[in-house]
Amino acid sequence: METPRDTSAPPGDQQPPQGAHTATPNLAGSSPQRGRSSLSDSSRTGRRGDAIFKFASSGSGVLLLVIMAAIAAFLTVRAISAISANHGNFLTTAEWQTQTDPITFGIAAIALGTIISAVVAMALAVPVALGIALFISHYAPRRIAQALGYVVDLLAAVPSIVFGLWGALFLVPHMIGVNAWLNQYFSWTYVFHQNEPGTQPRSLFTVGVVLAIMILPIITAVTREIFLQVPRAHEEAALALGATRWEMIRTAVIPFGRSGIISASMLGLGRALGETMAVATVLSPSYVINFHILDPAGSTIAQNIASQFGESQGTGRDALIAAGLVLFVITLLVNGGARLIIARRKEYSGADA
């Protein structure tokens, strides 16, 4: 009962509750007057910490905007200087001649190659990633799920050059058969038609396969987290209506994770669009517009920048920067589109449930 504070307080003085004692021991202990004024004394309530944190967090936000603006300004200025020296039309020219004079370059072929390889990668990776994520979150026994989760996280950290080497040394020779099969049965789709059957499959399709394997872990990891967050109550609601496991996933899990699935896919797409080394290792580049994705042709923006940068100077480098700006814009458009899709059904998102 007898604490040091009790002895220093005048007799009959009403003691504040025990919790207040421990919060402001010195104030209450030294004199009752100062104890009374503790409500108006802000120096002890951590205001300074608040101010520092506010400054730090808003400062970080502003810094990000400044960096983004600086990058965009840099890209734009250099791009404009290159485009004004360009002899061809920047948007419709397929070739990339920056060693010659006058220089002629355009993004038609490399932007197309970027988009084709990314689309192939997404088409292959997203369904498989969703399958793996659902297996980990809803089907696998807990121990297997955990182990598999670690493996997926590990794969996400493998550097892209490793995937590139694997693609060039292992996948390319093994794709010959796949290409022949696709050409034989799906040649009528135009996309899978091969101009010269039997050529080395250093094609945009093979690039797409390597990219798909590369972005698989990140999409899997993010969607798995989303699927694990689906409230148990919603799953039980579906089960109690007589849903099988798959029906429960279709009614409760996937709709709930919809915006998360889109965000995860966008993360993967961003990586696929910007991937350089893996593409450069696998592809035999050429600046032609070719929709036959099995043909060894085509090029991507990032791969083009990497392979051309060393031998370019001055305007040639600026031309590469202009291509970089296009990649920037493509990514921006894709992300904007994804946000639109998410926002359109926002009130059904379940985020507030």
Next chain:
Amino acid sequence: MAKRIDVSGLNAYYGGFRAVEDISMVVEPRSVTAFIGPSGCGKSTFLRTLNRMHEVIPGARVEGKVLLDDENLYGANIDPVAVRRTVGMVFQRPNPFPTMSIKENVAAGLKLNGVRNKKLIDEAVERSLRGANLWNEVKDRLDKPGAGLSGGQQQRLCIARAIAVEPQVLLMDEPCSALDPISTLAIEDLIGQLKEQFTIVIVTHNMQQAARVSDRTAFFNLSGVGQPGRLIEIDSTEKIFSNPSVQATEDYISGRFG
């Protein structure tokens, strides 16, 4: 439509822990049976064994027999999914699907049953919402999200969703515990109407509620922490609340417990 439930020698486990021990009881059709008892006495667990929802929890299992009329729900050839289509359930917290509109929520069970006919679905949606006393409040906004309704309306939406598939039995696990008194009253009135068609079993912590809505009441208890819950007695609600045959029941009901 309503069926009789006959439980004999039922034990429910979570892994190695026996949560419910040796329960035998009969639930009469077209009546309301209330389960009361202290927290942790296994009444919710037991309720979930009646539509095989207990076993969706990893490691959970059930021993014993639950006869729905003459069919054992735990028989060898019984599909738990089919059981849950016959024995509907309403949960403690309203859980409409947040990604679906009001109409889609009510129609969810029908769609799972393979009903595709738009006209049939529309009719069933209206019938179920009327049955859940919600039609007049939502008929002009059937395409708005179900999560936008108030808590009491959401719970009635969940009841509409459960009765849309025309189950034989409706299980309710503390359906009013997250609701205010007015919404509670609305649900209780609804239970009174639903028992004309369904066999209803309701778990409740509110003894006035048990006294108001139920025809028969079962009292569950456990002898200590870590001990399994057991059925102490089941009788007509009037008898349980006025003159129970076991002293523990009287102690619990009169608030002299422990």
